[in-house]
Amino acid sequence: MRWSRYYLFTTREVPADAEIVSHRLMIRAGMIRKEAAGIYSYLPFGWRSLQKLSAIVRREMDAAGAVELFMPVVHDAELWKESKRWQEYGKELLRIQDRHERDFCLGPTHEEVVTDIVRRDVRSYRQLPKNLYQIQVKFRDEIRPRFGLMRGREFIMKDAYSFDADQAGLDAAYDAMAQAYERIFEACQLDFSRVEADTGAIGGSSSHEFMVLADTGESEVVSCRECGYGANVERAETQPPAPPEVQKPAEMQEVATPACHTVAEVAELLGIGRERVVKTLLYDTPEGPAAALIRGDREVNPTKLANALDVPEVTLADETLVRKLSGAAVGFAGPIGLPDSVRLIADESVRGLTNFACGANKTDAHLTGVNLGRDVDLSEFHDFLLVTAGDACPRCGSELSLSRGIEVGHIFKLGTKYSERMGCTFADEQGQDQPMIMGCYGLGIGRTVAAAIEQNHDDNGIIWPLPLAPFSVLVLPLTNRDDAVVAAAEGLYEDLLAKGVDVLLDDRDERPGVKFNDADLVGIPVRVVVGSKSLADGKVELSLRRDGEKELVPVEGAVERLIELAAV
RNA sequence: CGGGGCGUAGCUCAGCCUGGUAGAGCGCACGGUUCGGGACCGUGAGGCCGGAGGUUCAAGUCCUCUCGCCCCGACCA
Numbered sequence: 104m105r106w107s108r109y110y111l112f113t114t115r116e117v118p119a120d121a122e123i124v125s126h127r128l129m130i131r132a133g134m135i136r137k138e139a140a141g142i143y144s145y146l147p148f149g150w151r152s153l154q155k156l157s158a159i160v161r162r163e164m165d166a167a168g169a170v171e172l173f174m175p176v177v178h179d180a181e182l183w184k185e186s187k188r189w190q191e192y193g194k195e196l197l198r199i200q201d202r203h204e205r206d207f208c209l210g211p212t213h214e215e216v217v218t219d220i221v222r223r224d225v226r227s228y229r230q231l232p233k234n235l236y237q238i239q240v241k242f243r244d245e246i247r248p249r250f251g252l253m254r255g256r257e258f259i260m261k262d263a264y265s266f267d268a269d270q271a272g273l274d275a276a277y278d279a280m281a282q283a284y285e286r287i288f289e290a291c292q293l294d295f296s297r298v299e300a301d302t303g304a305i306g307g308s309s310s311h312e313f314m315v316l317a318d319t320g321e322s323e324v325v326s327c328r329e330c331g332y333g334a335n336v337e338r339a340e341t342q343p344p345a346p347p348e349v350q351k352p353a354e355m356q357e358v359a360t361p362a363c364h365t366v367a368e369v370a371e372l373l374g375i376g377r378e379r380v381v382k383t384l385l386y387d388t389p390e391g392p393a394a395a396l397i398r399g400d401r402e403v404n405p406t407k408l409a410n411a412l413d414v415p416e417v418t419l420a421d422e423t424l425v426r427k428l429s430g431a432a433v434g435f436a437g438p439i440g441l442p443d444s445v446r447l448i449a450d451e452s453v454r455g456l457t458n459f460a461c462g463a464n465k466t467d468a469h470l471t472g473v474n475l476g477r478d479v480d481l482s483e484f485h486d487f488l489l490v491t492a493g494d495a496c497p498r499c500g501s502e503l504s505l506s507r508g509i510e511v512g513h514i515f516k517l518g519t520k521y522s523e524r525m526g527c528t529f530a531d532e533q534g535q536d537q538p539m540i541m542g543c544y545g546l547g548i549g550r551t552v553a554a555a556i557e558q559n560h561d562d563n564g565i566i567w568p569l570p571l572a573p574f575s576v577l578v579l580p581l582t583n584r585d586d587a588v589v590a591a592a593e594g595l596y597e598d599l600l601a602k603g604v605d606v607l608l609d610d611r612d613e614r615p616g617v618k619f620n621d622a623d624l625v626g627i628p629v630r631v632v633v634g635s636k637s638l639a640d641g642k643v644e645l646s647l648r649r650d651g652e653k654e655l656v657p658v659e660g661a662v663e664r665l666i667e668l669a670a671v
Numbered sequence: 672c673g674g675g676g677c678g679u680a681g682c683u684c685a686g687c688c689u690g691g692u693a694g695a696g697c698g699c700a701c702g703g704u705u706c707g708g709g710a711c712c713g714u715g716a717g718g719c720c721g722g723a724g725g726u727u728c729a730a731g732u733c734c735u736c737u738c739g740c741c742c743c744g745a746c747c748a
Binding site for chain 2: 116117118120122137139140193195211212241249254321543584614615618619620622623632634635636637
């Protein structure tokens, strides 16, 4: 491609709203253009990169036995009513009507459509398993789109759906997808990690996320260097912290703790460690109020708490509700004397505590010398501890560390949630109808490209991993006024094209400085500079964007050397 | 949805407080000088000051409404 005829316009300045480096660089390198909040055009240079990734994804999906199809963007509401998600999905589902005022929505994900397809075709266990995938536009009306392609409303995703006759089949399909994902992200040369994840609204029994590690990531990841355990912090477990020394039961007493609203203040006033205070957090849930008890030096993980309570979500009670339930100001709630309507649940960290302090459900008062069993009867213990760095790995006990990641893939074992609701069944060996067992496997195409830039850039611009680079080689003649330079550059360009190399020739009539800066910005991995001086010696200058080290080679052998450098 | 901010040239922004002829830099066009890391000089084109209403002799500027965008928070396959 000749730059002069291509559609690639770089900019020096960026809109002030571009916050993170991948967003800035994608705009400056002419890859994307914002059309509305969270909605982008993919300009030719950016689209090439998405196409490179898509090709890798297709290759690995096909190799893993998935079959490509293409489903609609606009979905009939009837399907979504069948799966009950017309009501459940909430405002992220963009609903529209046609001229006859029939309800439709823009597909945020395709379980409904794919299940509808499969239930019409597949009748027998003999026809299973099946795995269908597409690379398609999704629309989710996110509350707050941000960071360019990281969190858009309209975005491109690869989504695959597996259908199996039994759990073993699902397990195999899931493993095959997980391995395909590993190969895809390895092929993209990304530093990533596969972690356990919460299943969230999608439901199902098991789920993993693929995280590209980057400080700008929106997700927090817990990992163990020793045994390889990894999990989204929402899901992460740890071994319960060791309880403090067991003491002889003391008498329970009410003590005045004026204006002590936090555990730290209470602990200091009482002259005890925070681990001897029990924090009582009141939550509102769709099933009624709940009181969550946790050791004073630790924090609650709301996702784990919701799972432990078996409710879709929990919301920390506001001041009014706290007063109503505990009869006291915020900061003085305790497990003793709460109304019966409040469900009591304790984190494992509370087990084994002796002579602890807790709120007295009375403003400016706490109880001390409280003991389980004698003073308060707790029957429900669960793990809803928020893991922090340094906690013990649940598998091997080593120290866990915390890092940030960009969620580029998410795979789920769905089970029969959709097949049951939508009647997607098959006849088993006994001729009995059974719901198919499903899995779904998402991979953000645009987000992965953005993540690659987050991980591969410097102050001057993008440093493309070769497999995702829009072009592999940039031919950069320093001037258009020296016929020898032009001829040599044209020659290299034509030869590389003939060899099937993705090559861009910067034939613009620009000064060298402009060309060099643009070359760094757009980040093409292999560069060959053709200048009058070196050409007088019959040489051209090769370099890699990644390290910038220059190598002078004779013009004659340059093409072979370039092909070598551009080999993925 | 709560809190905060911003809409002026293609882009980045000043001008608004204190109403009185629409500005700068970059980019673009033309001419000249330059030419291995975003050159310089000159000339020029380019604006419904997001939209609607109001106050006023007069509104980019003040008031009301509205639309859009961004940030923080809650939320999230």
